Amino acid sequence: MDKSPQRIRGMFDSIAPWYDFLNHFLSLGIDRRWRAFTARQLINADTIDGDVLDVCCGTGDLTLALQRRQPQRSYYGIDFSEAMIERAKRKTGTLIFSTGDALHLPFDDNRFAVIANAFGLRNVCDTQGGLAEMVRVCKADGTVAVLDFSMPVLPVLRQLYRFYFTSVLPRIGEWFAGNRNAAYRYLPQSVLAFDSPQQLAGRMEQLGLQNIRIQSLTFGIAALVWGRKIKH
Template sequence: MKKTSVLDKSETRIRRMFGTIAPTYDLLNHLLSCQVDRYWRWQTTRLVPPQNDGPILDVCTGTGDLALAYWKAGRKQVPVIGADFASEMLALARRKAARRRARNVVFVQADAQALPFRDNQFQIVSVAFGLRNITDYRRGLAEMVRVARPAGQVVILEFSRPSQSLWGKLYQWYFRRVLPCIGQLISGQSAYYYLPASVFEFPDGEALAEEMRCAGLQSVWFHHFAFRIATLYVGTKPGTPM
């Protein structure tokens, strides 16, 4: 039987992997990050807040945490769309939105490489811990830029390679050695071996900022969180606001 490489990023494998880990996804996210992932998403909405009542799109939305954080940041008035191709993740996102009575947050099943939206629609197009997983992430980035409004913001929250400080090195050991074992124990899946492997082969810092410039974004900046464990990248689509 053909053995799947830990870094196989075919659409089928990625979709199946996230569909399978969906039931334990939130639990493991919050547990393995000691809840810090919540803080990063909240900080993202503080550093790049909604500017008006135009719609916001969150791609690779998973169970919808960043979409709902943006809904809250927009004082529950701004319409938010969360898009993902894994129906199991979307089912959990919809349940979460219903519990919060977030009626203007909708979740749609869509491939981030071919978004079913017209050009120039959204004031913010965000992605948290998702870009790295898109089979052709450059195509995903190009799609995010396409659907953002002129002067709109493209926001990427992603894991990065930790600094070489003592804490950074300790975290790296935890991330590579401990986290995959806990992940496998709780989810029963080997997906948590894919996580560190995918982070260490994905561009981060200036390299990802350069990819954003190549995708047509301007004024690109990035902000590291906690020993560079995660980084927020922001770029502006050229043009005058519509």
């Protein structure tokens, strides 16, 4: 699968005008609940003090969901698609959105209390490198989290969902957004080829995260995988 930065950036630049609408339409609004759930898990009374970073923030919906939890923190969003970042900036002036590469985050080591990534790491051409960057910029006792699609395990549901995801969703996506870089065909292909939540948890462990949790959402259609960076 071609995950070259040029292809991925071009694809998200071209679907940016349709991105939010199609996210909510194709998921029947469930994506909002997944982001709100993620925000509740990551920002609460147990979260250490400090700034929050949303890597591959796209149009900023997760960044905003995180900010709603504790507006007094500083929230940063970074993404390499200018068109996506432009849309994020239009939603609010209170968050710090900028363009940048997830594989070379322009931040010092041990900088953030929480680093989150929603539906983004799967698109980064080097999964381990992207995750390692998130761990690098995380403070001791801070949290690194990845939210993404996964495949349901219940047999009938798995088949129904697979049919919707690989046959119906790409057609609807193309009706609206056009066949721009085949983005809505790439989506199911990339999910099917990507790590399972357990594999992602294994990568986190390799990178030294501890207390790793896998939280399955909506019968396993999505999963939140997250861990804590322990003091060295």
